[in-house]
Amino acid sequence: MDYRGRLRAVRKGCRRFGVDACLLTTPSNIFYLTGIRDVEGYLLVSRRAAVLYLSGLYLNQALAAQRADAPVSITRYEEGSFCRQMRSLGRVGFIGADISWDSASRWKKRCRCVGIPDFLRELRSVKDAGEQRVLVRAHAAAVRVLRQARRLLSPGMTERELAGEIQRLISRVPGAKEAFPTIVASGPHAAFPHHTAGSRRIREEEPVIVDLGVAIAGYASDLTRTFFAGKTPARYARMRAALMEVHRECRLMAAPGMRARELHRRAVKILARHRLDAFFVHGLGHGVGIDVHELPSISASSADILRKGMVFTIEPGVYLPGVGGMRHEEMVFL
Amino acid sequence: MDYRGRLRAVRKGCRRFGVDACLLTTPSNIFYLTGIRDVEGYLLVSRRAAVLYLSGLYLNQALAAQRADAPVSITRYEEGSFCRQMRSLGRVGFIGADISWDSASRWKKRCRCVGIPDFLRELRSVKDAGEQRVLVRAHAAAVRVLRQARRLLSPGMTERELAGEIQRLISRVPGAKEAFPTIVASGPHAAFPHHTAGSRRIREEEPVIVDLGVAIAGYASDLTRTFFAGKTPARYARMRAALMEVHRECRLMAAPGMRARELHRRAVKILARHRLDAFFVHGLGHGVGIDVHELPSISASSADILRKGMVFTIEPGVYLPGVGGMRHEEMVFL
Known part of the structure; x- marks a missing residue:
């Protein structure tokens, strides 16, 4: 699968919706972009990097499933450093259909983030x-x-x-x-x-x-x-x-x-x-x-x-x- | 199960969070309050009534599973009439953890609704x-x-x-x-x-x-x-x-x-x-x-x-x- 091409498409989506980075939160989107299946976490795709933040529950499993052809790094989720990273990136778009009202409200208080449409749904609808x-x-x-x-x-x-x-x-x-x-x-x-x-x-x-x-x-x-x-x-x-x-x-x-x-x-x-x-x-x-x-x-x-x-x-x-x-x-x- | 008591608790929750009615949207909460399992829809609990709105996909199934001891009426979901009902009730609380940012944003434009904490989680944690x-x-x-x-x-x-x-x-x-x-x-x-x-x-x-x-x-x-x-x-x-x-x-x-x-x-x-x-x-x-x-x-x-x-x-x-x-x-x- 063309993970590089998919990540490029996410970055194109960022430009289209006027955000500096995109936060992906569903196991399906994480699998689509990284090839790592069945993990819950946060995938933050910025212009320069793609980083998958995971709790200890999924870390070993994801490291074992990491693919050489998907340029994504994996790190342990820790709320403080994750928030600092979010803030340092500028405006971060999250897919408003994939995140609860409560979670989005919490993020909005701490970072510059904004709901964007689910542009990955369209991308994923055409199979390579x-x-x-x-x-x-x-x-x-x-x-x-x-x-x-x-x-x-x-x-x-x-x-x-x-x-x-x-x-x-x-x-x-x-x-x-x-x-x-x-x-x-x-x-x-x-x-x-x-x-x-x-x-x-x-x-x-x-x-x-x-x-x-x-x-x-x-x-x-x-x-x-x-x-x-x-x-x-x-x-x-x-x-x-x-x-x-x-x-x-x-x-x-x-x-x-x-x-x-x-x-x-x-x-x-x-x-x-x-x-x-x-x-x-x-x-x-x-x-x-x-x-x-x-x-x-x-x-x-x-x-x-x-x-x-x-x-x-x-x-x-x-x-x-x-x-x-x-x-x-x-x-x-x- | 004491469905009347559970509905009373929801109405108490409404008073506690200053809303006139409460919108429940997860199959688990719908089952807890109505005894009807595995249906996706909207349960609207107001002071006087509890109404479960369902698409044609679930309507027959829910009517067959309806319980005499749960004072809930079941009706077909139709967006226009559902919205009118929401507006007529006044301020409606939705559980912010159970609804996506996109859905909540859409409802907020059309009705007077507001996110409230998941008080049902606490209720459900103590089993009768x-x-x-x-x-x-x-x-x-x-x-x-x-x-x-x-x-x-x-x-x-x-x-x-x-x-x-x-x-x-x-x-x-x-x-x-x-x-x-x-x-x-x-x-x-x-x-x-x-x-x-x-x-x-x-x-x-x-x-x-x-x-x-x-x-x-x-x-x-x-x-x-x-x-x-x-x-x-x-x-x-x-x-x-x-x-x-x-x-x-x-x-x-x-x-x-x-x-x-x-x-x-x-x-x-x-x-x-x-x-x-x-x-x-x-x-x-x-x-x-x-x-x-x-x-x-x-x-x-x-x-x-x-x-x-x-x-x-x-x-x-x-x-x-x-x-x-x-x-x-x-x-x-x-």
Whole structure:
């Protein structure tokens, strides 16, 4: 990955927002800029240097993961010296979406700092060749796990038991881990888009929505299938046909330069033709990368423009309160 | 659980901080006040009413989970009407630690709102009888899973494989799920307090730190053991003796009314006697409940006072960079 290029982009962002340095605070942004995964701390990028401040909890781990191609130094966080460093740099921008009101208020009292927009979100939404390769691997692993999960499904097992089997399948993929807690939503639970696995027993001929993600080398995949123990009732077969039509048409339509919301609109139109649009209660999809939810947002109110290199989901779903539901989620590499 | 009492406490908080209503935004606080788990939304508690605003993503799920003993109404979030409601209530307090700088800045432009301290953290740190019962169950489940995990450990398996087996064990506990991604840190990885499970193969006579949590009915447990495949080297047996001495002494010492930081100091003193204090790089413990990390904080800089009903961890650890480490974590019910 081109860490030098990414740090240059942060410095360009500093100039754009009229600050002398930028403070990055999320593990995802720290990983994006340093290659060091899963640490909480402060990354301070100034014109001349990039310094990662970490507590003793993460210091050894980060030193062991430090990359030769990322020009970032690592030091122990100590409040006094960190504050002095902040003040000495001049105006420091923090990403206002990534820091709490309380923390920002405290910093503002002690240093010259100012909230700036999350310009890294846009940068991160376009994946470079290295990121795409990792995402393709994470996607392939999720497809394999879903195929194995389908074979494990049998009536009588609980949602959590199936989720547990899936966790074990993921742990056996070399270098992989769960990108988020696997969703297993059966029968009436399938009407809840964000249900997590519960203790309900799965019955025959009812939908079982399995939504899982496999993370490899810090990059997530995100896929959903709706399975049936036993045969698929006719009503759900018709629903599946409508969802697959959305996938076919939206994949054909998706192209760099178009507005993301056009894809969502097309999906709603197709579902309306099948009289299912009233039961589609969320956006059509979202970018996926270091975080499971990134830009672009593929929804009715999105202002995002699709660009080459973006990786996002298309996930039409139909939710029938008290009855059940169905979702099918695929990743698109643009 | 006494939802009415908790809502009364929020209204008391409003009076204390001079606001007419309070906006709660975290899934944990929403669960604490309504009994509805795992939903993202806005809970607006005014003198007369408590209203939970949710997007279509969570609406059906929340309506199905609504409790008769929690006087909270649920409605669909719509920005315009939500803002009008906020304005009509007068001064609305939001918890400044729970809301981003950007969101707070946006609200402040449209409504009369103001950041207030996180008074719910203190309230939540003292567990009532119902919460304690659930936490005892979550704790007992974690103890059982740890015992089973020890039997599964064998040299040659990877950290992630062991973590996957543990996930499956947790999924088989009725009503349980992982409270956080299980940590399996073997050999030199045991020197990293926050290592997550990786693809390293476990060898004989090296430490394997297993840190896991089981959540039951929305409440988490958090326990750590250090296992050895094969026999325990003498150096680690001595380390274990020191950590167990910390546990014995701190448990005897812990009592309502004392400062939490006194416990941490005692632990450091004991480890110093064993010449291990330089390798203890984190706080001695933390409260556990709906979140895995709650008040009280048991650390050198903590200002918290221990109170009856608090549930917290004691988790002394020793981390030898490049070599390994050991941690033993237990929950204390005060």
